[in-house]
Amino acid sequence: MHITLQKSEIAKQCSVQITGSKSESNRLLLLKALYPQFELENISNSDDSNLMTKALASTDAIVDIHHAGTAMRFLTAFFAIQEGREVTLTGSKRMKERPIQILVEALQNLGADITYEENFGYPPIKIKGKKLIKNKVSLQANVSSQYISALLLIASRLENGLELTLEGKITSVPYINMTLSLLSEIGIENSFNGNTITVNPSTQNPRPKTLVVESDWSSASYYFSLAALSSVGTEITLSSYKKDSLQGDSVLVEIYKHFGVETQFENNTIILTKTNKEVGPFSFDLTHAPDIAQTIAVTCFALKIPCDLTGLHTLKIKETDRLVALKTEIEKLGGQVDITDASLHLHKAETIKSDVSIATYNDHRMAMAFAPIALKTSVIIEDAMVVSKSYPTFWDDLGAIGFKITK
Incomplete structure (x- = not known):
């Protein structure tokens, strides 16, 4: 099933309960x-x-x-x-x-x-x-x-x-x-x-x-991306999370500071707040958290900033070759991406095309990583229910916080 995400705004204050890791x-x-x-x-x-x-x-x-x-x-x-x-x-x-x-x-x-x-x-x-x-x-x-x-x-x-x-x-x-x-x-x-x-x-x-089981930080990554692309002052509350998490993707807290997202821990929840921080080029070694590479690359593209991501050698043996898939789909949207076997370089985007159809390659993370683009432009997600692999209620949760979704 394909879905269309119309250009949307999320609620200024919203909360989401995310299932266990x-x-x-x-x-x-x-x-x-x-x-x-x-x-x-x-x-x-x-x-x-x-x-x-x-x-x-x-x-x-x-x-x-x-x-x-x-x-x-x-x-x-x-x-x-x-x-x-x-x-x-x-x-x-x-x-x-x-x-x-x-x-x-x-x-x-x-x-x-x-x-x-x-x-x-x-x-x-x-x-x-x-x-x-x-x-x-x-x-x-x-x-x-x-x-x-x-x-x-x-x-x-x-x-x-x-x-x-x-x-x-x-x-x-x-x-x-x-x-x-x-x-x-x-x-x-x-x-x-x-x-x-x-x-x-x-x-x-x-x-x-x-x-x-602590809630899934990989699933939280898409809300970090939404916070980064939203208007200043937007607050997204997610549960249930620990400050001393065992999950490598909890590095999101540090990474997304670069994109103007501050994280506050409060009673097993995290509150993501978009600040007015000016964002610039980004580089990071994701050797210890490769599953969030797609989310970060799409965030940078939507913010129109260049990024260099390294430590991505395991992405070639995932649900799809995620490096090739990222390059293909971001370039459909108007971006320019260079990849090696273990790295991705995203050039600064000049424009973001509308109503582009994003292929998901039987890969749940492709579908979810590209969803936040809808805060900037309308986009079509192919085979959208592939998200059930890790986050079956993803589209329902996005609809609840303000996304305009047509099936």
Whole structure:
């Protein structure tokens, strides 16, 4: 379904309740499958988390996780230790083009029985669950942190725990720290020293407790963008957020100061206020928060300022090649973008075209990142319901704060 966003203004004061973090939810769902005594609250209502829940409960021989990349990585590790269980893990056409070899090799080095069903290095994969005795493995550190987290999440259920050595520059450290913090929260001992991560085996079951998922900072990014593009004095209140968040995308608070957005923490909410700060060229290394690159690039384009974003090497293996997609769609709107394998340079925009149709490439973040453009000009979003992957109520929430949306 395509939707048209007419040029709009949002309410001067508005508030939005955002569902739990997809990143935290998927980690905790897997940990609950390993340790059923835990209760979870504020779980994400995203497609990805729903697929993760369904897959963990499935007894089928074939488990299809569609577009859910996090689920593919985490479940590869999970099923590898389900003794006596045989599962074929598959997904969408795009999922079959997303590499899994680095994680599979690490698990095989620990003793896992995993084979490729179609193309070497890519899903679908057949996993025969077994007890893993080995506890030392190395992994390239400059790839998706989800490979690393997948291993860490099952580590306490390995016979001898895990000693994971990361080789090279580490990508997305906050996501690794998130995983380790959640392990600590449920009583699993771990350490991260230099390039070595150690997780102790669970000698006794952790005590039952209720774990509350913080709301998703990636989803909040679109409201930071809206605040940056809105009139001075606009206030947007979002819940529920923590000042000491585990999520790497909480760096939004610092980044969006550059665009005139001040953030105040108050009773588990954040209040975004647009100030009269003058904005200029922007540059930032997003190695530790690549998921907000699209939001920032569109913000800069709409503000008509140049930007240089680096540390984007993981964007090529996401739902789509996000660097190519950004370049294509921003240039439709009248911008000029240069990309490499790991960076994006946006030139200062002179004009922003109206009524342009934005392709979304089966990528939820493409749809949501371009929505704030409607504060500057009318735009059409193709396949708009792709947002259900992470934020199913996105369009309803925008309509509630003043967006004029035609389906």
